[in-house]
Amino acid sequence: MNTNSSNMMALAPNTSNKRETVCIFGTGDFGRALGHKMIQCGYPVVYGSRSTQISNLIPKDAEVLSHAEAAQKAAIIIVAIQRQHYNFLTPLAEILRGKVVVDISNNLKLNQYPESNAEYLAQLLPGARVVKAFNTVSAWALQSGALDASRQVFVCGDDMEAKQMVMNIVRALGLTPLDQGSLLAAQEIENYPLQLFPMWKFPIFLSLGLSAFFFFYCLALDVIYTYVYEKNNFSFFIAITIPNQICPVMALILLGLVYLPGVLAAIIQLYRGTKYRRFPDWLDKWMLCRKQLGLIALAFASLHAVFTLVSPIRSFVKWRTSKAIISQVLNNKTEPLDTTNAWLSDSYLALGILGFFFFVLVGITSLPSVSNSVNWREFRFVQSKLGYVTLILCTAHTLVYGGKWFLSPSAYKWYLPNIYMLSLVVPCTVLVVKFVLIFPCVDKPLTQIRQGWERNPKYSE
Amino acid sequence: MNTNSSNMMALAPNTSNKRETVCIFGTGDFGRALGHKMIQCGYPVVYGSRSTQISNLIPKDAEVLSHAEAAQKAAIIIVAIQRQHYNFLTPLAEILRGKVVVDISNNLKLNQYPESNAEYLAQLLPGARVVKAFNTVSAWALQSGALDASRQVFVCGDDMEAKQMVMNIVRALGLTPLDQGSLLAAQEIENYPLQLFPMWKFPIFLSLGLSAFFFFYCLALDVIYTYVYEKNNFSFFIAITIPNQICPVMALILLGLVYLPGVLAAIIQLYRGTKYRRFPDWLDKWMLCRKQLGLIALAFASLHAVFTLVSPIRSFVKWRTSKAIISQVLNNKTEPLDTTNAWLSDSYLALGILGFFFFVLVGITSLPSVSNSVNWREFRFVQSKLGYVTLILCTAHTLVYGGKWFLSPSAYKWYLPNIYMLSLVVPCTVLVVKFVLIFPCVDKPLTQIRQGWERNPKYSE
């Protein structure tokens, strides 16, 4: 008899034209939403519930039975109940023996329990084939079929066939299953929906800390110093002038920090003479959050651009402009065009615009859909080559803008350097080291090391 | 005999190394494109045609036979013919009995016929297993293999196995099948490619209507009033000044309208004491178009930003600036810096820039690829928390900008308020109600209701 002609059919060997029955324990929000979607996709659904009185919220066409009766009707049981009520399942252990039991629960906190809910369920039901799935999908997304919400369903379990059955259901619901391996992965899968941008935490705290430091630095130099020595109340600088000093400085430093781990890694590899030893942990972590650092730098750069463009509209700037013109008139002299000044002003603006332009280009290619549609070589070309072009342009922009003040004593209020001088330290270091690294005499051994060559081979193939 | 070792093989049980033959009725554009792609992917293709004379447009390697002969050669028949010619299939009903017949037709108008084309086909061929598929794919996308065009193929049908066979072909062609359930869904699938942004219609008409109203409101107050009472012809305000008043007002109102249904829903839930009753229809629809409202608001905000930044370049603004400076000179007095004014000007600019910044952030996360790569908690954090930050900043921006005029009689031309005052009604209402809703005494019962608690439980589980 050869009726199991297609993949789906195999799960319902008796009738060739029907999907297998699925049992759902629990008639809460998620249980109902999941059942509703499954019925839509052709699965007969039977609910297991304490009370078998049919509520009008339960999808039509679904049966409601006691837990034991419902479980007997299906090969797959979805447990849509919170972990604290799992112990009611213990008496059902015998009925659930050999069946596929799907844990879809979530916790309220990261690592709330010592073991994952799915592993706990597997302990309670030793004979059942426990699979973790569906916990990352929201009831709302199931109901509305919104394309927006993530359609990825992480699946894990120790039983390969059970996992496969669940993945087939996931596909039939129009979602994308992602096999995450054995039930050990359940902890991670359960933590996933509780995460709040874990990769962004360190870069954001770093940015906030640095910004706060620079804010008080600027406040001291620009507002307090001026107030103390020049008796001018420039407290309104807090709104735009100071943010517009912090933003470019942060953008440049963070952009430097994106490329610093790369050159550090190259130095370490050159020193060790092999690529087959792990980098120190801090460097690994740093390298993994380069994308986030870069995007925050782009955010600061964008703010800097808008803050700069807005300046001619500012009341203070208008006042300063008209004061300058009036003083020229009253002194009855017209200043001729200072060509050097025009050159400097235009070139730092042009460098800044081009740097920002390339920065935005690199930012666009880090959008998931764009980076998915380029190959590895193209991705590296944009992120590395164009990234360095951005770094060079932005550093040059800062140097041309502030270069003339490096030698001027008035730039060192209270003997402290202006913050744009501080901002140049990291990017200049990166550029100088990178410049050394691309010399042939350094680049050649590095390339060899990266292709697998070892100066002192310890491991034979 | 156990040769059906893999999924694909099952469909061609005799030869273990070949895909099953597919028959295509019709040699029009789409039939040819589909056949071409299928041959590329390893399917033997046979065309059923009125005339069996081989045209050089039909892909090489494809056979062309009469309809009856072609249908006998394959288990799957793809009908690439327009609905009005379907009746020629009636004599073939016996040959097509038990075969998988795929309807790929589209109509020219929404709901052109009482029943969908696929259901009509199923009526004509009672013994055939009709599946709807491929109608959303364009011939051009099949030929060029463009990654751009949507790769989703909606599939529906009453026969599970037939549907599975079609979905396997879809996957083999490198496309993504999405099971939409029974043949009842065909109507919706046939309407899909005829839709033109259905979710956007209401938000766009609302925006156009409101914009037109505000345009005439501004025209009256700024151009006609000035012309009548001050004899100044400011008709050129139509180009930039008035749009730059409408845009921020529209952005703020629409942003308020994005968050208004949320607080209304909370009030209704609190009043009813349960979340298990449907919201009124208008509220449901409103909630479903929040994303569209928000993106239109972002578009208006962007236009406002550019219109504002462009102002120093405007001929009129340059003239006004020089007039002000010249009058100062001629009166021989230099105005000192008005610190309050500088504070006000800088803070509303800074608030606006930050509000716009967060608005763009929220907008970026509503790009499909970005929202697909964050989990539910992160998505809600951005859309709700950052969204409210945006609303607060933008409302504050407007308040600081126009605050001083609320008490000035000159702001009420013809006893009408200026439009930015009107724009504050919706966002301020939302913010005030939201502020009340986050008080613990209100927030606690609301949270309980949202977790399933009911004040007057009517439904038992």
Place this chain on the structure above:
Amino acid sequence: MNTNSSNMMALAPNTSNKRETVCIFGTGDFGRALGHKMIQCGYPVVYGSRSTQISNLIPKDAEVLSHAEAAQKAAIIIVAIQRQHYNFLTPLAEILRGKVVVDISNNLKLNQYPESNAEYLAQLLPGARVVKAFNTVSAWALQSGALDASRQVFVCGDDMEAKQMVMNIVRALGLTPLDQGSLLAAQEIENYPLQLFPMWKFPIFLSLGLSAFFFFYCLALDVIYTYVYEKNNFSFFIAITIPNQICPVMALILLGLVYLPGVLAAIIQLYRGTKYRRFPDWLDKWMLCRKQLGLIALAFASLHAVFTLVSPIRSFVKWRTSKAIISQVLNNKTEPLDTTNAWLSDSYLALGILGFFFFVLVGITSLPSVSNSVNWREFRFVQSKLGYVTLILCTAHTLVYGGKWFLSPSAYKWYLPNIYMLSLVVPCTVLVVKFVLIFPCVDKPLTQIRQGWERNPKYSE
């Protein structure tokens, strides 16, 4: 015995709960990364290596055997070795007979060898079922499981079942297999990861060439002419003034070039009276790079926008403004508001802003994730209708901006037209032809032709 109940199981018929063993030849970076990932996903992995001494870099749980022993243990052998060492496989030909041999190699250059690596492997091992796969995935992406890197795995091979087995493994690793047909496609698949934006090459070179031409044109007219005849050194125009003339001109010309092939195609179809003849090759290629041309045009337009907005901050512009004001004061006359000028200035700015706004809208919809979530009709509406609106607005922007100079002799330095006049040629041509094409007497036959009608039918169906 009917244990092969699910797709995966079929590949490991003896034990119902295990994935089949996979053998990997070669313990280099990619071999190790792939083995590691496979073990994670439940595949037993055995390495074939020259030396069976176990290095600590090889994943735990993997066995290391001689090539012959390892190959005997598995039905699938992955060859993670460079092409130049393939001849060591010749002695193993007998052992590999009938087995699935997966070629994952890449070359260093496009079309480095006359035949693809996979075809070469198939020649060396006549009895093996060679499949090409995995070459587009990087070791780094496998290890880090990064969602960013492309998850598409191109698969090709002559043996359908072998290909299916490999595609099942690809799916199990959480990647997306794309069937590319027979082993003939291997050449293309091997070239894919070596490509560097092939579709962008022509548009970028065209843009660079045109930009260089316009740069020297502007340099001659604006800097050299001024220096020669007016003795003014305006060399700093190179930084901003000239780029800000080139950018809008390039944007407008490239935007015109996006829509020119469409109207040319329409003319050709009208002339031929049929759509069933191929367009000339150059037109086909041109049509395929319209998206790239459009995005480069958008980049130029964005640069133009920023260059323009930045102008009030430029030292030169400030100097010019104050000079104008001072000369007014010294002549003791105040210019009245020139309403015509205000109208012109405001309307070209407004047209430019709106044109840029629609341009950005069209650009956003060409993001892969956005274009994937709209249907064909919506995509065409945006790309065609909104695109033409953009073209009309941008052309109008240029016309209003420079219109008054067309008749002024001073605009023709050295008898050469200003470059914005040159920029109008292409877009105006497109708009005029398009305008003719939408006349009913032209549009009707064109629509008929596009629906398949032929004036002189040569091919019968």
